[in-house]
Amino acid sequence: MLIHRTRVIQNLLITKLLKIPHSVTMSFNDNRRWVNHYAGPETPVSTICEQFSKFEGGKIELSKDDESGVAILKINHPERRNALSGSMMVDLWNAVNTLEDWKTGKGIILHSVGETFCSGGDLNTVRQISNPDDGYKMATLMHDTLTRLHQLPLISVALIQGKALGGGAELATSCDFRLFTEKGEMGFVQGRMGVVTGWGGGTRLVQLLGQHQALELLLTSRQIPASEAVTLGLANGITKSVELSEAVEETKQWLQLKLNHAPQIVHALKQIVATARAVPYEESLRNERQVFAMLWGGDANKKALEQNIKHK
Numbered sequence: 001m002l003i004h005r006t007r008v009i010q011n012l013l014i015t016k017l018l019k020i021p022h023s024v025t026m027s028f029n030d031n032r033r034w035v036n037h038y039a040g041p042e043t044p045v046s047t048i049c050e051q052f053s054k055f056e057g058g059k060i061e062l063s064k065d066d067e068s069g070v071a072i073l074k075i076n077h078p079e080r081r082n083a084l085s086g087s088m089m090v091d092l093w094n095a096v097n098t099l100e101d102w103k104t105g106k107g108i109i110l111h112s113v114g115e116t117f118c119s120g121g122d123l124n125t126v127r128q129i130s131n132p133d134d135g136y137k138m139a140t141l142m143h144d145t146l147t148r149l150h151q152l153p154l155i156s157v158a159l160i161q162g163k164a165l166g167g168g169a170e171l172a173t174s175c176d177f178r179l180f181t182e183k184g185e186m187g188f189v190q191g192r193m194g195v196v197t198g199w200g201g202g203t204r205l206v207q208l209l210g211q212h213q214a215l216e217l218l219l220t221s222r223q224i225p226a227s228e229a230v231t232l233g234l235a236n237g238i239t240k241s242v243e244l245s246e247a248v249e250e251t252k253q254w255l256q257l258k259l260n261h262a263p264q265i266v267h268a269l270k271q272i273v274a275t276a277r278a279v280p281y282e283e284s285l286r287n288e289r290q291v292f293a294m295l296w297g298g299d300a301n302k303k304a305l306e307q308n309i310k311h312k
């Protein structure tokens with residue numbers, strides 16, 4: 001009874017303050033009534049990093065090449081099929097912090113070692129945090145990390161050389177592009193694990209494939225082979241080579257073809273696209289006008305005009 005009364009007060013506040021029609025709030029609240037929602041404390045990400053760095057195993061290594069402007073993010077935990085331990089989640093959070101300050105950078109390649117891309121959360125870590133408070137903390141850390149990775153003004157591509165399962169599939173959706181080898185596969189197995197996507201992959205999958213295809217992949221937990229991933233739009237291509245080091249080299253060449261503009265132009269073009277997928281239409285147009293105006297008559301624009309470029 002108390003919950004119902006609270007909800008009525010909530011609706012009144014929402015309809016009066018935000019002027020949202022009563023019918024909309026009621027239907028939204030009805031929807032939330034079907035599924036339990038966590039309502040516990042919010043914890044600062046830095047505090048979560050201190051706690052999760054104690055769950056050790058494997059590492060995520062960042063190497064930046066200032067000459068090419070391309071960084072490599074390598075998932076290195078082969079004995080656990082590249083599952084992400086707590087300390088690896090913190091490695092990734094720190095790497096994104098570093099990449100946010102890399103002003104001359106242009107691109108990122110995310111790949112792993114061995115024959116599995118990433119088998120999701122490290123079940124040894126998962127078993128130590130299997131309660132709502134810690135689950136919410138992990139989701140908070142990975143949502144912060146993968147959202148910022150996705151929004152970086154750098155062009156990111158994940159190389160899927162083997163299975164990307166659960167959180168591993170979600171990790172792959174946080175890059176702008178995905179290349180598969182012939183052995184690449186992706187499976188959103190969360191439903192089979194008795195959970196939903198924990199790292200923000202559900203939201204990104206709807207943005208990437210649309211609600212119907214996203215729902216089908218989440219509900220079936222089926223593993224998508226490389227050829228179908230291309231057909232669905234989950235993969236942007238299949239490498240010729242299956243051997244990992246050769247596939248990485250191929251990915252570098254594939255990415256370089258998209259990085260010919262000056263760093264500030266690459267950053268601006270990515271920022272426009274990243275904003276357009278995150279905010280309403282009018283707000284995105286305003287952003288686009290503001291970014292355009294700051295480049296119009298700038299060094300890169302003046303240099304191009306002086307060269308009287310012809311686009312043959």
Ligand SMILES: CC[C@@H](C(=O)O)C(=O)SCCNC(=O)CCNC(=O)[C@H](O)C(C)(C)COP(=O)(O)OP(=O)(O)OC[C@H]1O[C@@H](n2cnc3c(N)ncnc32)[C@H](O)[C@@H]1OP(=O)(O)O
Pocket residue numbers: 079080081083116119120121122123124126163165166167168189190193195196197198199
């Ligand atoms: C927290 C986020 C959450 C989400 O939102 O989805 C998750 O990601 S939950 C985890 C979801 N992932 C899985 O359920 C994958 C489980 N693993 C597998 O299905 C298979 O291991 C594999 C990935 C298909 C590889 O199979 P195969 O090549 O046959 O290797 P093995 O099965 O023998 O495994 C070798 C070795 O690696 C250990 N391993 C594998 N996956 C994980 C994992 N996710 N966490 C921890 N350890 C993992 C496996 O236990 C073996 O170790 P040993 O038994 O010590 O040899």
